[in-house]
Amino acid sequence: MTGVQQITVEPQESESRLDRWFKRRFPEINHARLEKLLRTGQVRVDGGRAKANTRLSTGQIVRVPPLGIKPEEEGIPSKKRALPIISEHDVTEVQRMVMYKDDDLIALNKPAGLAVQGGTGTHKHLDGLLDGLRFGSDDRPRLVHRLDRDTSGVIIVARTPKSAAVLAKSFQMRDMKKIYWALVMGHPEHPAGTISAALSKGGAVGHERMIWDDEDGKSAVTDYRVVATAARKISWLELWPRTGRTHQLRAHCMLIGTPILGDAKYAVHQHDPEQRVDLHHGLLSEVADRMCLHARELVIERPGKKSLTVTAPLPKHMKDAFKNLGFSEGEARE
Numbered sequence: 001m002t003g004v005q006q007i008t009v010e011p012q013e014s015e016s017r018l019d020r021w022f023k024r025r026f027p028e029i030n031h032a033r034l035e036k037l038l039r040t041g042q043v044r045v046d047g048g049r050a051k052a053n054t055r056l057s058t059g060q061i062v063r064v065p066p067l068g069i070k071p072e073e074e075g076i077p078s079k080k081r082a083l084p085i086i087s088e089h090d091v092t093e094v095q096r097m098v099m100y101k102d103d104d105l106i107a108l109n110k111p112a113g114l115a116v117q118g119g120t121g122t123h124k125h126l127d128g129l130l131d132g133l134r135f136g137s138d139d140r141p142r143l144v145h146r147l148d149r150d151t152s153g154v155i156i157v158a159r160t161p162k163s164a165a166v167l168a169k170s171f172q173m174r175d176m177k178k179i180y181w182a183l184v185m186g187h188p189e190h191p192a193g194t195i196s197a198a199l200s201k202g203g204a205v206g207h208e209r210m211i212w213d214d215e216d217g218k219s220a221v222t223d224y225r226v227v228a229t230a231a232r233k234i235s236w237l238e239l240w241p242r243t244g245r246t247h248q249l250r251a252h253c254m255l256i257g258t259p260i261l262g263d264a265k266y267a268v269h270q271h272d273p274e275q276r277v278d279l280h281h282g283l284l285s286e287v288a289d290r291m292c293l294h295a296r297e298l299v300i301e302r303p304g305k306k307s308l309t310v311t312a313p314l315p316k317h318m319k320d321a322f323k324n325l326g327f328s329e330g331e332a333r334e
Contacts, residue, residue, distance in 0.1 A: 024119065104166075106157050126143070224252075
């Protein structure tokens with residue numbers, strides 16, 4: 001990274017300790033280095049000094065200094081500094097994901113299975129590939145939102161610190177319309193509606209998942225409609241999240257009795273035994289271990305500019321499932 005970042009704390013990050021927030025976003029920075037950055041005032045929260053155990057709140061701004069500069073490179077002009085090493089294969093791989101780019105942002109079609117950020121046991125992730133998207137710029141692109149590892153589809157990265165701040169605020173204020181497609185088990189009781197179920201983390205360590213919790217959970221709201229169904233065994237849902245909680249769509253689909261196909265974390269709690277689907281045989285064997293949740297479209301409102309709509313084509317496993325189920329993508333427009 002070659003410039004100072006001003007990162008807005010997202011709703012799902014509220015109440016996180018600063019050191020844990022930092023580790024999730026910048027896994028390559030160890031705790032000793034973070035402590036030094038905090039002691040010297042290079043990492044700040046809302047302009048003030050902070051400690052590793054500082055609890056963050058939604059909307060706060062965390063100042064992050066340049067992190068990719070080696071001590072011996074301090075004072076060297078940015079154009080002459082050594083860039084992080086990324087293989088030609090990785091550059092090709094991440095550039096193939098590009099669907100749209102301009103001076104402010106790049107829209108990618110993230111494949112299912114690729115984590116957005118690093119973590120325990122995760123060595124390859126989108127954040128680690130972003131140097132392949134510089135396209136001659138001194139600024140390293142930066143993430144402004146996330147998708148689950150096994151969710152495919154539209155993800156936006158900012159090309160400059162200024163655009164990162166604007167885009168992060170837009171996501172925080174829910175100024176962007178997000179449309180997801182999902183293949184689910186069964187059929188919702190109603191063909192369209194709104195799921196309003198507060199969520200909090202539950203379950204044993206290592207097996208946590210989001211659960212319905214009206215007392216201590218955070219508000220989570222999702223609009224949905226059934227686009228098509230196959231013998232009431234499999235349904236194609238179009239989903240519009242109004243909030244952005246962790247695993248929101250996956251948990252909400254499970255709560256209305258229609259868990260997402262291939263979702264090992266939430267589909268294990270299947271509802272009606274008569275509607276259970278054995279995915280390991282027949283036409284849907286290709287999705288048995290692959291989640292069928294796709295970030296289909298993102299509509300971005302841009303101050304002073306025309307709104308931008310980015311649409312991501314379906315991944316192969318969902319495209320094959322659509323074909324086998326007799327679903328046509330054009331049905332979503334009917």
